[in-house]
Structure formats: C-alpha cells, structure tokens
Amino acid sequence: MDTQHLGFDSKLVHAGIPDDPMGSAVTPIYQTSTFAFRDAQQGADRFAGKAEGYIYTRIGNPTINALEVAMAQLENGVGGVATSSGMSAVSTVYLALLSAGDHVVSQASVYGPSRILMEKHMSRFGVESTFLDTTDLAAVKAAIKPNTKIIYVESPGNPGMQVTDLVAVAELAHAHGALVVVDNTFASPYLQRPLDLGCDVVLHSITKFINGHADVVGGVLVAKDEAIYKQLRAMMVMSGCNMDPHQAWLVSRGLKTLSIRVDRAQQSAQEIAKWLEKHPKIEWVSYLGLPSHPQYELVKKQMKGPGAMLSFEVKGGVEGGRRLMDAVKLATLAVSLGGVETLISHPASMTHASMGKEARLASGISDGLVRYSVGIETLEDLIADLDQALAKV
Numbered sequence: 001m002d003t004q005h006l007g008f009d010s011k012l013v014h015a016g017i018p019d020d021p022m023g024s025a026v027t028p029i030y031q032t033s034t035f036a037f038r039d040a041q042q043g044a045d046r047f048a049g050k051a052e053g054y055i056y057t058r059i060g061n062p063t064i065n066a067l068e069v070a071m072a073q074l075e076n077g078v079g080g081v082a083t084s085s086g087m088s089a090v091s092t093v094y095l096a097l098l099s100a101g102d103h104v105v106s107q108a109s110v111y112g113p114s115r116i117l118m119e120k121h122m123s124r125f126g127v128e129s130t131f132l133d134t135t136d137l138a139a140v141k142a143a144i145k146p147n148t149k150i151i152y153v154e155s156p157g158n159p160g161m162q163v164t165d166l167v168a169v170a171e172l173a174h175a176h177g178a179l180v181v182v183d184n185t186f187a188s189p190y191l192q193r194p195l196d197l198g199c200d201v202v203l204h205s206i207t208k209f210i211n212g213h214a215d216v217v218g219g220v221l222v223a224k225d226e227a228i229y230k231q232l233r234a235m236m237v238m239s240g241c242n243m244d245p246h247q248a249w250l251v252s253r254g255l256k257t258l259s260i261r262v263d264r265a266q267q268s269a270q271e272i273a274k275w276l277e278k279h280p281k282i283e284w285v286s287y288l289g290l291p292s293h294p295q296y297e298l299v300k301k302q303m304k305g306p307g308a309m310l311s312f313e314v315k316g317g318v319e320g321g322r323r324l325m326d327a328v329k330l331a332t333l334a335v336s337l338g339g340v341e342t343l344i345s346h347p348a349s350m351t352h353a354s355m356g357k358e359a360r361l362a363s364g365i366s367d368g369l370v371r372y373s374v375g376i377e378t379l380e381d382l383i384a385d386l387d388q389a390l391a392k393v
Helices: 008-014 040-048 062-075 086-097 112-125 137-143 166-175 226-239 245-255 258-278 296-302 317-327 357-362 379-390
Strands: 079-083 103-107 128-132 148-154 179-183 201-205 219-223 282-286 309-314 343-345 369-373
Touching: 008 062, 008 258, 062 079, 062 219, 062 245, 079 086, 079 226, 086 112, 086 148, 086 179, 086 201, 086 219, 086 226, 103 112, 112 128, 112 148, 128 137, 137 166, 148 166, 166 179, 219 226, 258 282, 258 309, 258 379, 309 317, 317 343, 317 369, 317 379
Parallel strands: 103 128, 103 148, 148 179, 179 201
Antiparallel strands: 079 219, 201 219, 282 309, 309 369, 343 369
C-alpha cells in the first residue's frame, strides 16, 4: 500500500506491510538465512541487481525490509537501513560517510558511546572531531573546518535535554559542504522529523520509543538522498550489522502504537515536571514542556510535543540522587528509555560514565543529574512514588 498520502497514525498501522501469498494481515516473520532461486539465471540476475528479490538475510529480508520501508515513510526519507543496535547505526554512519583526514563537529553531550567511538576509535583511523554545544550556532560555525564532513547532532540531547535549531544547523552545514546527521531517538518521528527540517540522515536507537516495550535492541538509519542511502546500506551489509527478522517483526508490532504511547507518557511527563519544579528537594528540572527550558520557544516551533523524557537534580548531589533511586518502587532503576515502563537512571555512573568527569561537566552533565523516562503508568502513582522516595532524601 502507498501510504505517503495518509496521516501519521495511519502510516504507523499500514506502512511497509508486504504483499504475502498467504494473505497475512500483518508482516510475516521470514526467519530464514538464505533464499532459494528458481534457476541459475535468476540467482545471477539478483546478484547483478538486474532482478528484484532476496538473496541472503544479511543483505535483505522481507520482514526487515517492511520495517525499513515504514521508517522511511514516517521520516519522509528515500530509504531505511535497519541495524542490530542503536550503536551499530551510529557505527554505520561513521564508517560509511567518513574517511581519514575528515573532521566531525558533534554535540558535546551526545550519548556517551557515540562520543567514545568517535574520540577513541575513529581517531585511530585519522578522523578528527570537535565536541561543543550545538545549541550555540556561533560556536558551531567557528568549529567548521575545510575538511568538516559531518555535523552530528542529538536533539533533544541525552541526558541534558538540549534542543538544537536543526534548520539553522542544516543551512550552516550545507553552506560549507557538510552533512547533518541527527540522532532522533528521544523525539521519534512522531514528535520531530529532521529530514523535513533540512537534515540529511536521521538515526534511532529503536530499542527506545519506536519499539517501546523493552524487549528488543535495534537501530535504524533513514536518508534524505538516494546516494547517501546506498552508501549506508552498503556499509551495513559489508559490516554485517543487520537486524534479525524476529527483531524486526517485534519492532514493527511495537511501532503501530507509537503515537498512543508517546501521547500518554508525554501528558504525564508534563505534570511530573511541573510537580518536580515546585518540590523543595529539587535543584532544577529540564523538560522541554516547561517555560523555564532555555529552548522552550524552539521546541514549540520544531517539535510536535515536548516528549516523555526529563532530567533533574536532587539536592544533595550524588548522594541525594542515589537515595532517590534506591527508594523508588514503581519506577525501574535501569538504563534505556522510551518503554511503557517508567525508568530512572544516573548518567554520570551509568550511560555517560565512560566520558570521564571533566568531559561530562563540560557537557552539562552534573554528578547529581537524574534521567527519568516516563512510561504509561497512572500519573498519580508515579507522583506518589517520587514523593515517597524524595521523603527519604
């Protein structure tokens, strides 16, 4: 079905479902490693790209392709590339689009492993990088060099919730011959579509909001340009970081309820953020839906809604945060985000520990920062849980 003319919720339900000879109403699981050819000529034609069809699941699979098509349509791109994890999506971008001698400008508070991969590993192959606050357009412009090939942005940022002006960054990058890659994990295509704002590649850890049920690890890339899409797909195939068919089937199932889940969690997040902002044991709250957020007006312009993620600092620093996280009963103390269950974590000792304290502080990640991913539980229960936990701080 051609779903390009349909609304977003209709795309969620119908995009990507392939024609099935048995008439399946949902995408079947093609749990196979290889595909048989009718004859030798058909095999030769498929390998030569002269005939459509599948060869080997690392190269392509109907179940995985269904998810890739759906994500491309949701992000308004030319094609999607599903990968085995969010980090394999990041790796595919780096390996496909960068060469020795190239330079990357990246957000300082980007997901810890994304930064470590660039600073400690891509640097071994001659790729330079500069990490800074991408909400500061003057700083971004000043950092661009003649060999800058990518401006890499996470917006909203993890875990500080910084929002970058994607239209302005895209214009700046393109004026200097660079591409813009956006990690859209925190927003999902329901709340933000970077390709529509002029960016070139969007990526997701679909472990998070896209799947939404904390039972799959995966990633996806969507490109705006056909040539870039082919580069990304070729690198994914060559590096062997393809998604598994059963993974893809689970994500396709979770994807159908994306907007419903985000709407519910977002409503609760707004109320929880307002409640926390007034609490005497909270130093500060960073939530995109609060007027106190420094990019509040940009959020309203660039995004459909503020989302379900927030961060805050408990008075008492690290010890205060530890007491809070040890005392919650409804929220789960775990990394990750974007599921139906509410998760609470401490980035300085968990997701961003590998950055080192100095880099974390320079990126706006304080030792006491708590990241809170709001799920779809009853709002009053979530507030009561935080209330009893804060009483122990």
